[in-house]
Amino acid sequence: MGGQSGPTMDSGDFIDESDYKSSAQAVKSSKTIQGGSSSLSGSESGKMMVGNGGPDSYEVVFVKDNVSVHPTQNASERISGRLRLIKQGASLFMTWIPYTVKGGGRQGSSIMKSAEKDRNLYTIRAVSLAEMRSIRRHTPPFGLQYIIIVLTSGLAFPPLYFHTGGVREFLSTLRNHALLVRSNDDSNVYLVNDVQDPLQRSLTSLELTEVTPVAVVVEPPPIVTKKDETVQPVEESPASTSMQTSVYRQGPRREASREIINVLEKFSMVTKFARDTTAHLFGESRLLGNSEMDFDRGPMRLRNEGSVSKSTGELPPVDGAQEPVKDGKEAAAKDEGKDTKKAQDEESEKQKRIANEEASTNVGSFELVDGTKNDTPALVWGRARPPPLGHEEWVTFLDREGRVVDSKALKKRVFHGGVEPNLRPELWKFLLGHYKFDSTYAERNALVSSKREEYKVLQAQWKTVSEDQAKRFAKFRERKHRVEKDVIRTDRTIPFYEGDDNRNVELLRDILVTYSFYNFDLGYCQGMSDLLSPILYVMEDESEAFWCFAALMERMAPNFHRDQNGMQAQLSALSKLVQLLDTPLHDYFKQNECLNYFFCFRWILICFKREFDYNDVLRLWEVLWSHYLSEHFHLYMCVAILKRHRRKIMDEQMEFDTLLKFINELSGHIELESTLRDTEALCLFAGEKGAACIPPGTPPSLPVVEVDPFAVSLESSQNL
Amino acid sequence: MSARKRTLLKVIILGDSGVGKTSLMNQYVNKKFSNQYKATIGADFLTKEVQVEDRLVTMQIWDTAGQERFQSLGVAFYRGADCCVLVYDVNVMKSFDNLDNWREEFLIQASPSDPENFPFVVLGNKVDVDGGNSRVVSEKKAKAWCAAKGGIPYFETSAKEDFNVDAAFQCIAKNALKNETEEEIYLPDTIDVNASRVPKASGCEC
Numbered sequence A: 001m002g003g004q005s006g007p008t009m010d011s012g013d014f015i016d017e018s019d020y021k022s023s024a025q026a027v028k029s030s031k032t033i034q035g036g037s038s039s040l041s042g043s044e045s046g047k048m049m050v051g052n053g054g055p056d057s058y059e060v061v062f063v064k065d066n067v068s069v070h071p072t073q074n075a076s077e078r079i080s081g082r083l084r085l086i087k088q089g090a091s092l093f094m095t096w097i098p099y100t101v102k103g104g105g106r107q108g109s110s111i112m113k114s115a116e117k118d119r120n121l122y123t124i125r126a127v128s129l130a131e132m133r134s135i136r137r138h139t140p141p142f143g144l145q146y147i148i149i150v151l152t153s154g155l156a157f158p159p160l161y162f163h164t165g166g167v168r169e170f171l172s173t174l175r176n177h178a179l180l181v182r183s184n185d186d187s188n189v190y191l192v193n194d195v196q197d198p199l200q201r202s203l204t205s206l207e208l209t210e211v212t213p214v215a216v217v218v219e220p221p222p223i224v225t226k227k228d229e230t231v232q233p234v235e236e237s238p239a240s241t242s243m244q245t246s247v248y249r250q251g252p253r254r255e256a257s258r259e260i261i262n263v264l265e266k267f268s269m270v271t272k273f274a275r276d277t278t279a280h281l282f283g284e285s286r287l288l289g290n291s292e293m294d295f296d297r298g299p300m301r302l303r304n305e306g307s308v309s310k311s312t313g314e315l316p317p318v319d320g321a322q323e324p325v326k327d328g329k330e331a332a333a334k335d336e337g338k339d340t341k342k343a344q345d346e347e348s349e350k351q352k353r354i355a356n357e358e359a360s361t362n363v364g365s366f367e368l369v370d371g372t373k374n375d376t377p378a379l380v381w382g383r384a385r386p387p388p389l390g391h392e393e394w395v396t397f398l399d400r401e402g403r404v405v406d407s408k409a410l411k412k413r414v415f416h417g418g419v420e421p422n423l424r425p426e427l428w429k430f431l432l433g434h435y436k437f438d439s440t441y442a443e444r445n446a447l448v449s450s451k452r453e454e455y456k457v458l459q460a461q462w463k464t465v466s467e468d469q470a471k472r473f474a475k476f477r478e479r480k481h482r483v484e485k486d487v488i489r490t491d492r493t494i495p496f497y498e499g500d501d502n503r504n505v506e507l508l509r510d511i512l513v514t515y516s517f518y519n520f521d522l523g524y525c526q527g528m529s530d531l532l533s534p535i536l537y538v539m540e541d542e543s544e545a546f547w548c549f550a551a552l553m554e555r556m557a558p559n560f561h562r563d564q565n566g567m568q569a570q571l572s573a574l575s576k577l578v579q580l581l582d583t584p585l586h587d588y589f590k591q592n593e594c595l596n597y598f599f600c601f602r603w604i605l606i607c608f609k610r611e612f613d614y615n616d617v618l619r620l621w622e623v624l625w626s627h628y629l630s631e632h633f634h635l636y637m638c639v640a641i642l643k644r645h646r647r648k649i650m651d652e653q654m655e656f657d658t659l660l661k662f663i664n665e666l667s668g669h670i671e672l673e674s675t676l677r678d679t680e681a682l683c684l685f686a687g688e689k690g691a692a693c694i695p696p697g698t699p700p701s702l703p704v705v706e707v708d709p710f711a712v713s714l715e716s717s718q719n720l
Numbered sequence B: 001m002s003a004r005k006r007t008l009l010k011v012i013i014l015g016d017s018g019v020g021k022t023s024l025m026n027q028y029v030n031k032k033f034s035n036q037y038k039a040t041i042g043a044d045f046l047t048k049e050v051q052v053e054d055r056l057v058t059m060q061i062w063d064t065a066g067q068e069r070f071q072s073l074g075v076a077f078y079r080g081a082d083c084c085v086l087v088y089d090v091n092v093m094k095s096f097d098n099l100d101n102w103r104e105e106f107l108i109q110a111s112p113s114d115p116e117n118f119p120f121v122v123l124g125n126k127v128d129v130d131g132g133n134s135r136v137v138s139e140k141k142a143k144a145w146c147a148a149k150g151g152i153p154y155f156e157t158s159a160k161e162d163f164n165v166d167a168a169f170q171c172i173a174k175n176a177l178k179n180e181t182e183e184e185i186y187l188p189d190t191i192d193v194n195a196s197r198v199p200k201a202s203g204c205e206c
């Protein structure tokens, strides 16, 4: 990380002498700058001038190499590139151009190809400073520094990670060319062109819009249009980091259009995340779009771009590219298929309404998500959430013998859409690991009957204990008594378990006592009845429920170990995640001696079973068990919920006791869909650094040695 | 802050799972009994304002998971306790036998400054069950145990019938307050808390 990452980073203002020097040096020593003109490299001022100083000339005022975007958690998908600030006339532009990898790598070619496309799509061709609303810097004590740039539209670019430091220099250079004001609410947020005086503000924006293309992403910035009309796509040009190719002119190409949609989804996800976090974390109503409601711009612009290419497969027409941004919405709707048009319109309406609300309130958008909970399911990161997986679609995942052909796709499907109730008995067996994904119909049928027999045997082990025998078998009596005490107070308000002499309550008892014989060392522990209850409810079959529960306990057993090591591991991973994803909150907990995170104990021990209503628990568990983005999605979810309430927690100066009370009382008041969305974004955002907070073997991971090779290959090829 | 400290009494309820800890607490604070309380996971507390002699105090009553397996959590919850309530079920011998363990565990984990004189109160709960016919621990036996432990106050209760619950908690409050006033001499603790809060309010987070 070099010298820049020291603790001084956070303490002082960023602008000082040494910053300047290193900034200049960064430019000077940057040998990798290439381009058509030799004058680009190594001008003695540390700046590069192109042209004759007239209106078309530009100069590079800042260069930083090894700045990367992390589209997914997957290490191989990190995209590195070069960040530059380019001055033209009175305007400053930022570009981030990913490097082109020559000759491929050791990875499979398809992975490489998609990475190339990502590379192309994440490219920041040129964004004017006038479009920037704020910059949040994040300089964690460990790990990489990054910045998140939030645009006036309310959108943001994905976090840009500075692998060799340089965030300070970047900011100090920016300050030299634009008005940068440190936010009062958070010293890590810098507001760009945030002029307090309204008159001055309008002047500034006038002045800036004059030189700024309205739709920067689609339209080439003015600097190079003249020089270069034929632009090579980045991925085809090994020397694509030159000025010329950094210019964005080409539309996404036909074959890439699908990936483009994907990436745009990713992008909008990350950007929503950035907006939410920035806004929510730092309570910046100013970040949430201005009164002109230009919140709509970003996503529409992106969608427009994607859909144009999708429908025509050609370069976006110049008109289209230059049409006023607010029309982008209509264009987007037009280009969508007819059947999705209505949804699009509704979505646009909703976006507009949200924008209105955001503009008129002072709360962060996390709270707003709460406020609009009635229609949240319509969106999963800018895209309609798929309906739950039903029978018809399910069979398409199977080959003729009944094997799941692409378990990863299945998991992804379940992660996003969940499962229809009548399909749950079948699907849950896969998710829980009772059925192997590559098993055939025949094998599963055989398994069901052999396991049914096995269960009978296990149950007989204690059912045949006579009263006389039980008198001399204290351990058995106690264990049974303990189970009985708990099943009679488990979910008795659910019709399935309601009323006196309920047969299902007896089944709960039988299964739990049988399990305590099956796994005698672990025995019964409080919390297990909570975990079993939904499983029995879904399976409606004693033996099946038992084996599914047993499969779940393969992962969850450490939660109930006497030494509490499983819980400790998760709580400490949670602590690290909060430190990574919300340092101020972490610091707050530290100051208030809350770092043991015991207030999240119940959440983790029984997977939020007590926090949501019954149906939401079923939905949530499917998501968690899909292990799609992370096996530890539940930990990210803890972070997401804590983040949502961070302001209240800190404003009210909650201490250990009040915090615990507050968290306990959130039960029944957590909106699931928006929480899942936040969690998804957090999880993607945290990427490898998040994964690094969670040591191998942390529950609910299977013990490392026991992972079967099939699961391993799944894990390692996992990406979006 | 010191005012709050003076009037907040922290009370911990311990005992085997199922003896009625959650029920007792809810009966006392909310005047409600329900068969539907779920098994406690982790910990929770309720607060209640009480008049003890001429003083109005806030009692913070902590209810924790009863299974021994979760005892390692205790440290976090027991610290700063002013009184510990030990509950057993008069119909379950084992729950009475375990009182010793609970008491010791508490003293280890809470590590009060004066363990010898730390106030405990013992409650024998569920005396209503079966008209007392299924009772296996006699009042005499319970009282003998309490006497042997240095004269611990003892109450027979029923959370279900709201029998003796108020009286028991009144005694708990009194004993907690006694402990509290004695501890107030060690004020530096309180002052520290105040001092460390000053920079926090100014929004410094480095």
Ligand SMILES: Nc1nc2c(ncn2[C@@H]2O[C@H](COP(=O)(O)OP(=O)(O)O)[C@@H](O)[C@H]2O)c(=O)[nH]1
Residues within 6 Å of the ligand: A489, B015, B016, B017, B018, B019, B020, B021, B022, B023, B024, B034, B035, B036, B037, B038, B039, B040, B066, B125, B126, B127, B128, B129, B157, B158, B159, B160, B161
């Ligand atoms: N008959 C009777 N049942 C009680 C009494 N107190 C609690 N219970 C029941 O005992 C069970 C366990 O009570 P709970 O308060 O949850 O025990 P905890 O595990 O110690 O918190 C529940 O079914 C209660 O309804 C009581 O005084 N009399």
Ligand SMILES: [Mg+2]
Residues within 6 Å of the ligand: B021, B022, B023, B038, B039, B040, B063, B064, B065, B066
């Ligand atoms: Mg309880």
